Each structure stands twice: as structure tokens, then as C-alpha cells.
Amino acid sequence: MPTLLFLRWASRCRSRERRRAEYLREAAAHLPLQLGAVQLAPVAEMPKKHWNTDAERIEAHREFFARLIATRAGVSADGELAAAFRSTPRERFVGGPPWRILTRHGFVEAPRNDPAFLYQDVVVWLGADGLNNGEPSLHAMCIATLRPQKGDRIVHVGAGTGYYTTILAKLVGERGVVDAYEIEPGLVRRAAENLAELPQVRLHARSGAEAPLPACDVLYVSAGATAPLAVWLDALQAGGRLLFPLTPEDGAGGMLLITRTDGEVYAARFLFQAQFVGCMGARDEYEGERLEEAFRNRNWHKVKSLHRNDAPGESCWIAGRGWWLSTEAPPVMRPTGVDG
Ligand SMILES: C[S@@+](CC[C@H](N)C(=O)[O-])C[C@H]1O[C@@H](n2cnc3c(N)ncnc32)[C@H](O)[C@@H]1O
Numbered sequence: 001m002p003t004l005l006f007l008r009w010a011s012r013c014r015s016r017e018r019r020r021a022e023y024l025r026e027a028a029a030h031l032p033l034q035l036g037a038v039q040l041a042p043v044a045e046m047p048k049k050h051w052n053t054d055a056e057r058i059e060a061h062r063e064f065f066a067r068l069i070a071t072r073a074g075v076s077a078d079g080e081l082a083a084a085f086r087s088t089p090r091e092r093f094v095g096g097p098p099w100r101i102l103t104r105h106g107f108v109e110a111p112r113n114d115p116a117f118l119y120q121d122v123v124v125w126l127g128a129d130g131l132n133n134g135e136p137s138l139h140a141m142c143i144a145t146l147r148p149q150k151g152d153r154i155v156h157v158g159a160g161t162g163y164y165t166t167i168l169a170k171l172v173g174e175r176g177v178v179d180a181y182e183i184e185p186g187l188v189r190r191a192a193e194n195l196a197e198l199p200q201v202r203l204h205a206r207s208g209a210e211a212p213l214p215a216c217d218v219l220y221v222s223a224g225a226t227a228p229l230a231v232w233l234d235a236l237q238a239g240g241r242l243l244f245p246l247t248p249e250d251g252a253g254g255m256l257l258i259t260r261t262d263g264e265v266y267a268a269r270f271l272f273q274a275q276f277v278g279c280m281g282a283r284d285e286y287e288g289e290r291l292e293e294a295f296r297n298r299n300w301h302k303v304k305s306l307h308r309n310d311a312p313g314e315s316c317w318i319a320g321r322g323w324w325l326s327t328e329a330p331p332v333m334r335p336t337g338v339d340g
Contacts, residue, residue, distance in 0.1 A: 069082070069121060090115070099125070102124070139164050154218045154219070155178075157221040160222065209280065219241070223282070224279055244279075256268060257271055263330060266330065305325070
């Protein structure tokens with residue numbers, strides 16, 4: 001090829017590649033939920049499988065689901081979180097059919113009792129008024145951010161029928177402990193059955209918004225609160241992480257990650273906006289209304305720290321009773337190796 005033609009051809013290829021990379025970045029940036037900058041992972045080859053039985057077919061759906069959820073959460077489709085989703089049959093946790101999928105505008109019923117319908121990134125009704133099995137990729141992002149390690153102690157508030165408690169339990173392994181709290185008696189009964197084979201889980205049929213709570217490395221709340229409760233913050237070991245939905249009276253709030261440092265001020269940041277059912281005993285109407293105003297009028301991306309028991313300063317994003325969120329980073333951070 002003559003040099004000039006070759007140079008033109010090479011330049012066209014480069015700009016095609018640039019356009020493609022720009023397109024992918026653009027497309028990824030419009031995904032509804034994300035954690036910071038999007039890294040586009042190479043597409044993992046799915047082993048091509050044929051199935052002879054129904055059980056094998058469902059296994060293939062679960063395999064696809066695990067890869068989908070892990071990839072949406074920005075973690076490896078071959079990692080431990082994906083493995084936990086792969087080995088946990090969702091149909092066992094959502095109760096008997098007919099299965100109802102929750103959308104922003106109402107429920108859609110699955111047309112038949114085929115677990116394949118459950119292996120999508122959807123919220124599924126738990127069979128109890130207003131209570132649902134949460135969106136898998138949302139929980140996967142939260143759990144990935146909390147980075148539970150083998151042997152960790154976790155407190156899970158709002159266990160429901162135990163689906164995400166099971167995921168957490170698999171990540172901490174049998175050397176770890178998961179203390180799971182649930183207040184709805186019907187769900188507690190189902191959780192007790194579903195969690196019976198996991199010796200590392202202790203199920204408590206009571207509120208997880210009340211003392212005493214055991215000291216823990218990770219405290220994960222699956223219901224919306226209007227404040228970071230003192231009982232949750234006090235349970236955190238040094239370097240411990242609390243993740244909970246800080247939600248207003250009405251509309252969406254945000255998943256707030258709080259990391260205990262060795263100072264008085266904790267690291268804090270919102271991961272993304274979220275809407276959850278209320279956490280009983282962790283809601284205050286006045287604080288809920290103030291949160292509504294804050295989420296409407298202030299930039300939640302700016303929150304960087306949590307103060308307790310001191311007067312709010314100029315950097316205050318919102319102040320509650322005995323706590324306030326600041327847009328200033330905490331003054332002293334002990335290096336814990338944990339993303340705070
Ligand atoms: C949105 S549901 C999520 C259930 C479960 N995490 C799932 O996704 O399958 C929230 C759960 O929190 C429970 N809950 C609310 N307040 C609670 C509290 N103070 N202590 C323990 N559980 C609570 C509710 O009964 C409900 O089961």
C-alpha cells in the first residue's frame with residue numbers, strides 16, 4: 001500500500017477506535033447506578049454449555065446472573081462475590097410463586113413458576129406487605145464496597161428471608177460471624193429455615209436499631225434510616241465500615257458509607273442515591289424532612305466526613321441530633337487499607 005494511503009487508513013482506524021472508546025464511555029456513564037469512574041472490563045468468555053435437565057438449565061441462568069451482577073457491581077465475574085451469588089438459589093428466599101417483580105410503576109407477575117424469571121437484576125416481592133428482596137446489583141455494589149474478609153464480624157440489619165445475609169456469610173466464611181436482625185415474624189421464620197445450614201449466622205428476631213449490638217468490622221443496614229444511629233457507630237471496631245440508606249421522609253436518599261478512623265471524626269461519603277423501606281426505630285420525622293430539603297438543594301457528592309457530639313461548622317451539609325455531615329475531609333485518617 002502506498003505510504004499516503006497507509007497513513008490515511010491508519011488514521012481512520014485510530015479515530016474509529018477513539019469513537020468506539022468514547023461511545024462505550026458515554027454509554028457506561030448513563031448506566032443508572034455506578035460507583036465513580038467506570039472501568040470497562042474485558043468480556044469474559046462464557047463456557048458454552050448444553051443442559052439435559054431442568055436443574056442444569058437453572059444452573060446456567062444462575063451462572064449468567066452471577067456474572068451479570070458482579071460485572072454491574074464493577075467486580076470480577078470470577079471472584080468471591082460472584083461465586084456467592086452463583087451458589088445461592090434465589091427461589092428459596094423469595095417464597096412460593098406467583099413471583100412478583102417490583103417496578104417504579106407497580107408489580108409484574110412472572111407468567112410461570114420458572115426460577116429463570118428470578119435471575120434478572122430485579123426487585124422481587126417477599127410476600128409480605130411492602131417488603132421486597134432488594135435489587136441484586138445494588139446490594140452487590142454495597143457489599144463490594146464494604147469488602148468483607150474471611151473471619152470478619154458483620155452485623156446485618158433487615159435480613160428479610162436471609163438472601164443477602166447468605167451472601168455475606170459466604171464471604172466471611174465459617175471463621176466469621178454474621179449477626180442478622182429482622183423484626184417481621186413471618187420473615188424471621190423463613191430466614192431461620194434458609195440460614196439453618198450456615199453456622200456462622202446468628203439470627204436475632206428483634207430490632208437491629210437497638211442496643212446491644214456486637215462489636216463488628218462491617219455493619220450493613222437494608223432499610224432506610226434518618227440518622228447514623230449511635231448504636232451502629234458505637235458497634236464499629238477501628239477501621240469498621242457502616243453502610244446504610246440515609247433516606248428522607250419522601251423520595252430518594254443516599255447510601256452513606258461511614259468508616260471509623262482513630263480520630264473523633266469519621267470518614268463519610270454517599271455511594272449513590274437510593275430508596276428503601278423504613279428502618280423501624282431509626283426514623284425521625286423532623287430529621288426526615290430536613291433530609292428531604294438537603295437532598296433536593298445540596299450536592300450530596302460533597303459529603304466527606306461525619307462529626308458526633310460537636311457543634312456544626314461552616315462545612316455542614318446537614319445536622320441531626322448529635323451528628324452532622326461535613327464537606328471537609330476528616331483531619332486524621334488512620335491507614336486501614338479500607339476505602340473510606
Ligand atoms: C427492604 S426489606 C429487605 C430484606 C432483605 N435485605 C432482602 O433484600 O431480601 C427491609 C427489611 O428490614 C426489616 N426491618 C425494618 N426495620 C428493622 C429493624 N429496626 N431491625 C431489623 N429489621 C428491620 C423489614 O422487616 C424488612 O424485612
